[in-house]
Amino acid sequence: xxxxxxxxxxxxxxxxxxxxxxxxxxxxxxxxxxxxxxxxxxxxxxxxxxxxxxxxxxxxxxxxxxxxxxxxxxxxxxxxxxxxxxxxxxxxxxxxxxxxxxxxxxxxxxxxxxxxxxxxxxxxxxxxxxxxxxxxxxxxxxxxxxxxxxxxxxxxxxxxxxxxxxxxxxxxxxxxxxxxxxxxxxxxxxxxxxxxxxxxxxxxxxxxxxxxxxxx
Amino acid sequence: xxxxxxxxxxxxxxxxxxxxxxxxxxxxxxxxxxxxxxxxxxxxxxxxxxxxxxxxxxxxxxxxxxxxxxxxxxxxxxxxxxxxxxxxxxxxxxxxxxxxxxxxxxxxxxxxxxxxxxxxxxxxxxxxxxxxxxxxxxxxxxxxxxxxxxxxxxxxxxxxxxxxxxxxxxxxxxxxxxxxxxxxxxxxxxxxxxxxxxxxxxxxxxxxxxxxxxxx
Numbered sequence: 208x209x210x211x212x213x214x215x216x217x218x219x220x221x222x223x224x225x226x227x228x229x230x231x232x233x234x235x236x237x238x239x240x241x242x243x244x245x246x247x248x249x250x251x252x253x254x255x256x257x258x259x260x261x262x263x264x265x266x267x268x269x270x271x272x273x274x275x276x277x278x279x280x281x282x283x284x285x286x287x288x289x290x291x292x293x294x295x296x297x298x299x300x301x302x303x304x305x306x307x308x309x310x311x312x313x314x315x316x317x318x319x320x321x322x323x324x325x326x327x328x329x330x331x332x333x334x335x336x337x338x339x340x341x342x343x344x345x346x347x348x349x350x351x352x353x354x355x356x357x358x359x360x361x362x363x364x365x366x367x368x369x370x371x372x373x374x375x376x377x378x379x380x381x382x383x384x385x386x387x388x389x390x391x392x393x394x395x396x397x398x399x400x401x402x403x404x405x406x407x408x409x410x411x412x413x414x415x416x417x418x419x420x421x422x423x
Numbered sequence: 424x425x426x427x428x429x430x431x432x433x434x435x436x437x438x439x440x441x442x443x444x445x446x447x448x449x450x451x452x453x454x455x456x457x458x459x460x461x462x463x464x465x466x467x468x469x470x471x472x473x474x475x476x477x478x479x480x481x482x483x484x485x486x487x488x489x490x491x492x493x494x495x496x497x498x499x500x501x502x503x504x505x506x507x508x509x510x511x512x513x514x515x516x517x518x519x520x521x522x523x524x525x526x527x528x529x530x531x532x533x534x535x536x537x538x539x540x541x542x543x544x545x546x547x548x549x550x551x552x553x554x555x556x557x558x559x560x561x562x563x564x565x566x567x568x569x570x571x572x573x574x575x576x577x578x579x580x581x582x583x584x585x586x587x588x589x590x591x592x593x594x595x596x597x598x599x600x601x602x603x604x605x606x607x608x609x610x611x612x613x614x615x616x617x618x619x620x621x622x623x624x625x626x627x628x629x630x631x632x633x634x635x636x637x638x639x
Contacts, residue, residue: 258571262568262569262572263530263565264568265530273515274519277526278529280528281522284521285521299489299490302497303492305497308497309496310479312496312525312528313495316529320533321537332550334549334550334553337549352478352480
């Protein structure tokens with residue numbers, strides 16, 4: 208039995224690969240592991256059956272035999288530990304690749320989510336116009352630091368790893384903000400990630416869900 | 424040679440254990456690994472020597488022989504993988520403990536940081552009073568979900584693990600907000616973490632840095 212992941216029945220990003228199941232789909236495609244998908248509605252995400260899998264009522268989850276996992280970072284690491292191709296064999300390089308996964312999630316993603324959530328949900332608030340430049344600057348600080356470290360390297364630390372996979376998916380959340388265009392090296396880095404065949408397969412699979420849902 | 428971590432020369436929390444080196448100190452105390460500390464000023468954190476260790480100019484970092492790591496989550500996982508006591512031996516339970524580490528950092532911490540940073544840095548902004556209830560409610564959503572999952576259990580999933588260590592340090596950032604007092608099970612959970620001898624040793628060590636700095 209292949210593992211089963213959960214994804215949005217009706218993704219708010221209209222299938223543009225910004226939902227967090229994309230990270231898991233991409234990882235499974237990179238390592239060549241087939242998987243099943245169970246789609247969940249927003250209502251079902253907050254119902255007891257899903258909360259038993261994911262205490263915070265989100266997607267994705269990952270079920271494989273007796274194991275049930277939540278959190279895209281944990282699922283990605285679990286996959287990377289059990290298959291070749293996403294973590295270096297050298298112990299130190301492996302720890303550094305994992306550090307980039309955490310950096311993507313703990314240091315780079317929070318200001319990006321703050322900006323994109325404000326653009327979605329606080330647009331009509333009195334403070335929106337006044338706060339927006341501050342939120343964009345917080346993202347710029349992180350992108351500037353990331354850009355300095357990346358330089359003209361292809362990936363963050365040697366060969367493509369789970370750290371790059373996570374970082375690229377985090378940076379893609381900026382797609383509608385225009386901020387990414389200010390950092391040419393980072394935009395090129397994201398494009399390199401998106402050009403990987405495994406990314407394309409994962410992207411097409413999640414887009415097909417949205418296309419099918421909007422047809423029905 | 425013991426590993427060397429970095430910590431604030433002058434911690435903004437006045438030594439109350441909310442800086443992120445606390446997570447690493449606590450982990451090292453749990454596994455009985457001695458360590459050295461190198462203190463860095465805010466200026467030094469943004470200088471080339473520190474940026475070579477930490478691309479985002481933050482603390483903590485971790486140096487052990489040839490290995491240099493950043494991100495408290497990655498450092499905690501690295502320590503937990505190399506010593507007994509912070510991750511279960513059973514493979515599935517181990518993956519679940521790691522999922523709680525990621526949940527603490529990716530799902531619980533961001534709204535907490537948003538609230539506490541607004542309380543520190545946006546207090547004089549025109550929008551502060553109007554936005555504050557929204558920020559508190561975002562934190563309450565996560566605490567409500569966490570509280571339902573925790574119930575009257577001692578720790579999040581069986582024995583104390585790296586997942587609990589990370590979650591307790593994340594929740595402690597709420598200390599000055601008053602929100603934690605609304606969730607008795609979570610307040611008791613945090614208190615259980617704080618009562619561990621390894622926590623006390625780590626807390627005392629980081630407090631001593633602040634006390635020494637304010638004496639000089």
